Amino acid sequence: MRQQYAWRSLLLNAFLAVMAAMIVIQIIRIQTSVEAEKFREQADQFAGFYKTFYPQRGEIYDRNGHLLAGNQIVYEIGVYLNNVRDPHTVAMALSVNLNRNFDQIYSDILNPPEDIYYLVIEKFASPDVVADLKKLKEELNQSSNPTPSLFGLEFNPRLKRSYPEADLASNLLGFVNLEGRGYFGTEEKYNDLLAGNPIKIWVPNDPNRVTEIPRIPNGTSLILTINRELQDAVEDILDQSLLDYGAQQGTIVVMNPKNGEIMAMASTPRMDLNNFENYGSIFDNASEYNRAIGLPYEPGSVMKIFTMAAALDTGIVNPNTTYLDTGYIQVSGVGIKNWDENAWGAQTMLGCLQHSLNVCLSWVATQLGPQSFYGYMKQFGFGYLTGLDMAGEAAGRLKVPGDADWYPIDLATNSFGQGITATPIQMLTAASAFANQGRMVTPHILYAMLRDGIQFNVPPQHAGTPIKAETAATMSEMLAVSLENEGSEALVPNYRMAGKTGTAQIPTPYGFYDFSQTNASFIGWGPVDDPQIMIYVWLERPTSSIWGSETAAPVFSVVAQKTMILLNIPPDNIRQIMTSQ
Amino acid sequence: MKSINTLNHAYSQAPWRIQRQWISVFLLTVLGFAIIAALYLIITSRAAILGREVQDLRSAIIETELTNANLQSDLGHLTSKNKIKIQAYILNFRPVNPEELEYLFVPGYTRSTGAVLATDPELSPSTVSIPFKYTETLLDWYDTQMQMINRGSR
Numbered sequence: 008m009r010q011q012y013a014w015r016s017l018l019l020n021a022f023l024a025v026m027a028a029m030i031v032i033q034i035i036r037i038q039t040s041v042e043a044e045k046f047r048e049q050a051d052q053f054a055g056f057y058k059t060f061y062p063q064r065g066e067i068y069d070r071n072g073h074l075l076a077g078n079q080i081v082y083e084i085g086v087y088l089n090n091v092r093d094p095h096t097v098a099m100a101l102s103v104n105l106n107r108n109f110d111q112i113y114s115d116i117l118n119p120p121e122d123i124y125y126l127v128i129e130k131f132a133s134p135d136v137v138a139d140l141k142k143l144k145e146e147l148n149q150s151s152n153p154t155p156s157l158f159g160l161e162f163n164p165r166l167k168r169s170y171p172e173a174d175l176a177s178n179l180l181g182f183v184n185l186e187g188r189g190y191f192g193t194e195e196k197y198n199d200l201l202a203g204n205p206i207k208i209w210v211p212n213d214p215n216r217v218t219e220i221p222r223i224p225n226g227t228s229l230i231l232t233i234n235r236e237l238q239d240a241v242e243d244i245l246d247q248s249l250l251d252y253g254a255q256q257g258t259i260v261v262m263n264p265k266n267g268e269i270m271a272m273a274s275t276p277r278m279d280l281n282n283f284e285n286y287g288s289i290f291d292n293a294s295e296y297n298r299a300i301g302l303p304y305e306p307g308s309v310m311k312i313f314t315m316a317a318a319l320d321t322g323i324v325n326p327n328t329t330y331l332d333t334g335y336i337q338v339s340g341v342g343i344k345n346w347d348e349n350a351w352g353a354q355t356m357l358g359c360l361q362h363s364l365n366v367c368l369s370w371v372a373t374q375l376g377p378q379s380f381y382g383y384m385k386q387f388g389f390g391y392l393t394g395l396d397m398a399g400e401a402a403g404r405l406k407v408p409g410d411a412d413w414y415p416i417d418l419a420t421n422s423f424g425q426g427i428t429a430t431p432i433q434m435l436t437a438a439s440a441f442a443n444q445g446r447m448v449t450p451h452i453l454y455a456m457l458r459d460g461i462q463f464n465v466p467p468q469h470a471g472t473p474i475k476a477e478t479a480a481t482m483s484e485m486l487a488v489s490l491e492n493e494g495s496e497a498l499v500p501n502y503r504m505a506g507k508t509g510t511a512q513i514p515t516p517y518g519f520y521d522f523s524q525t526n527a528s529f530i531g532w533g534p535v536d537d538p539q540i541m542i543y544v545w546l547e548r549p550t551s552s553i554w555g556s557e558t559a560a561p562v563f564s565v566v567a568q569k570t571m572i573l574l575n576i577p578p579d580n581i582r583q584i585m586t587s588q
Numbered sequence: 589m590k591s592i593n594t595l596n597h598a599y600s601q602a603p604w605r606i607q608r609q610w611i612s613v614f615l616l617t618v619l620g621f622a623i624i625a626a627l628y629l630i631i632t633s634r635a636a637i638l639g640r641e642v643q644d645l646r647s648a649i650i651e652t653e654l655t656n657a658n659l660q661s662d663l664g665h666l667t668s669k670n671k672i673k674i675q676a677y678i679l680n681f682r683p684v685n686p687e688e689l690e691y692l693f694v695p696g697y698t699r700s701t702g703a704v705l706a707t708d709p710e711l712s713p714s715t716v717s718i719p720f721k722y723t724e725t726l727l728d729w730y731d732t733q734m735q736m737i738n739r740g741s742r
Contacts, residue, residue: 230705455703
């Protein structure tokens, strides 16, 4: 009996073992079958999806926290091809709302490129369009019929650059194109900082793999040194000046000469940065985008302050050194005349600057000699980039002995600003030595960076000491006195300012100067006893008067008055009382 | 000595005892596996739920960041200089003339040099720390418990 049970048990065990083995074999067969591969592929399609993560581009603020460049939501509209039930309706809805060709969309959905599961139809759809499409999709979803349906249509929000101030400071901000790349100014210079890197990654649907999705860091936000109100005021003044003096274009830059912070930088023309596609119709070439940094020109008599500073610094002249001006000087066989072609008689160095005498300054340059003169010019930074943190800066040209196109007469003409080119920002950088005890500052537009809620302020940098502190003080005093003696239109009521005009004839492509057209310039700083602002004005081809003293100088005065008010700089007498208290 | 050997032999021959032992071992093993499987299921299901919540929260964070950026931009447009200028003119404000200005000496006042837009780093999402109890090991937990007991006994 026990033997009988044993057999039964053995048979049952064997049967179960065979069944188990068959199950295992079947499992292996199914796993390795041809269909299994298809099932795996289908499963993979639903296991996750590729998604491009666009980090938020950093914002740009003025120094008081006003937003200059931000981001606005737009939508990427796409179609998950495997989910589309009714391609006709999808194509129709998209063509109507996006104003696009129906046949093209319909064809793209039916005949997509190989290995494409998600087809992008529109990258920058407005929220209004998407709201309409979402509403339509919702209504069709609620219907009991399977068609019409917008199933498979997806809307992914993303950010697009937005400029709340439109054309304000457009020349220094630059712009961002649809691909997210910055062009010109701050947007280009700090593109890597502002833009994080877009990353396309596989996003698994499996919640257990959620940690595999990396957190994409946003771009760094920037705080600029400019003051929005001052920038606006300076742009208004510049626009009005072009009208008043009939100038073709113009530039005004306001800088803090002690630390190099650019407080306002206005240039013409400007453009609404939200419509950057108009760039080609507004600007002929890239150097015109920001004339203050990208367009070197012959500055004319404002260069005389550097010639005189070099001479004072070496000690070959002092403010009271007398020069007998006969109205003519010959240098290397070439004659030089004064702006009015008159002889001014015995003049001190102060008089030479006050009356802007070419002959006198040419004599000063010859006394210095080429080696010393060009040595100082190089130390002032002419011919070199200033190190300004904006894209598109040009270095200008300083011909020096040894260059193929340098001639001995250049020593004389360079001394009063002909045959040498510089940008307004180079002029300001060089002149900052006068307002800063002989030390030049590196101009900069970046005040601070913001990352992860932490603010990193940018320290000022010095760019060399071309002249002694005493020379700087002497030059400031001479230029303040010369303005006062002249009764210049550049004078600012209640503030003692130093400055110099410049009127430069414009060289033609044929190597001659056009005597009918000029570049009118003025550089000035103040208050003289404690310089807090330095302003450069450049008006191109003014028609009401060709002279800088009658065009650029009064513009300087208006800008300086406005700057003093907006920056809360009290008049000299009040400031001195406050300081004494 | 012989009788003892016989007794041992008789005891080991009882088949029902051997079967019961095997069945017990088998059932204990099955029970063990069942407990482990149940624990595994509970933990994996909870992990999956939490993973889904993390996914939702991440989506919400991204959506909130986008909305914040958009609102920031909207605020920028609403407070742009053109809008402010228009409002100022509507309210009969006008640019001040230099002679109308009056400067007052305020002891201790220092002029602002620039904006401070830094937020409190503690509020930044990137600095949120995971509570210790989610990262402590069993030994850490034991050590903490022992320290608490010791402190309680003093």
